Amino acid sequence: MTKLRTMFLLLVLTALQLSAQGDDTTFGVFRQKEYYFSNSFKLNWFKAVEYCRSRGMFLLSVRNAEEREAIIEYLDSTGYTKTHKSLMAWMSANDLGEEGEFHWASTGERVNYQNWSETEPNDYKIDDCTGEDCAILEYWSEGGANYNYTFNDRSCAREYLFIFGFISTQKDINTFGIFREKSYYFGNTFKLNWFKAVEYCRSRGMFLVSINNDEQLNGVIEHIEKSGYTKTHDVLHMWTS
Numbered sequence: 001m002t003k004l005r006t007m008f009l010l011l012v013l014t015a016l017q018l019s020a021q022g023d024d025t026t027f028g029v030f031r032q033k034e035y036y037f038s039n040s041f042k043l044n045w046f047k048a049v050e051y052c053r054s055r056g057m058f059l060l061s062v063r064n065a066e067e068r069e070a071i072i073e074y075l076d077s078t079g080y081t082k083t084h085k086s087l088m089a090w091m092s093a094n095d096l097g098e099e100g101e102f103h104w105a106s107t108g109e110r111v112n113y114q115n116w117s118e119t120e121p122n123d124y125k126i127d128d129c130t131g132e133d134c135a136i137l138e139y140w141s142e143g144g145a146n147y148n149y150t151f152n153d154r155s156c157a158r159e160y161l162f163i164f165g166f167i168s169t170q171k172d173i174n175t176f177g178i179f180r181e182k183s184y185y186f187g188n189t190f191k192l193n194w195f196k197a198v199e200y201c202r203s204r205g206m207f208l209v210s211i212n213n214d215e216q217l218n219g220v221i222e223h224i225e226k227s228g229y230t231k232t233h234d235v236l237h238m239w240t241s
């Protein structure tokens with residue numbers, strides 16, 4: 001059996017804040033946070049992530065009581081909860097990288113805010129193979145303290161509404177190189193599964209690399225060759241976004 005060396009590259013965020021245009025989403029700014037709400041269409045968690053990223057945004061993170069208050073204010077302002085008895089919407093929280101270890105995919109931070117609905121997260125198994133690894137924000141007008149803008153893990157493949165917005169945090173790490181006007185970091189000494197690699201990058205304000213054309217590919221190749229990795233290793237496998 002071939003030994004695979006699974007490595008990954010990191011790519012720094014370059015200015016790509018695209019504006020959402022022509023979409024059926026509502027939008028508002030609350031407590032200096034911008035929110036968008038897909039109040040008329042549903043996607044599975046992965047497609048919701050792609051939808052947000054293609055607009056330079058991220059799925060919702062609710063990291064503390066203040067952020068919970070802000071999202072409640074926003075949702076009230078949309079009028080959605082006046083005309084609907086319940087709300088279920090994807091957030092960025094998931095335990096795809098390691099069962100039971102929930103992280104906000106948008107920031108890479110661990111989910112420390114204890115705002116789960118009663119008995120959640122329960123990783124409920126619909127069949128023997130898959131549990132629940134992605135989290136929604138849920139509200140039900142008859143639920144009392146439970147279902148009161150609290151969290152629940154659900155199957156990532158199910159389709160829900162979703163809430164998203166911009167993030168403006170950027171942290172520094174040490175070793176990197178700039179090639180063709182992009183900054184790259186290379187995790188050349190340790191390996192992670194894809195979901196954990198995403199968390200690692202996001203926790204540093206960065207992203208897994210995207211390679212959309214020859215120019216970007218050559219930039220990545222230059223960076224890897226400069227690191228000396230390919231001089232001492234015959235094979236390289238690394239994650240992209």
Ligand SMILES: [Ca+2]
Nearest residue numbers: 095123132133
């Ligand atoms: Ca789970």
Ligand SMILES: [Ca+2]
Nearest residue numbers: 122152153154
């Ligand atoms: Ca659940």
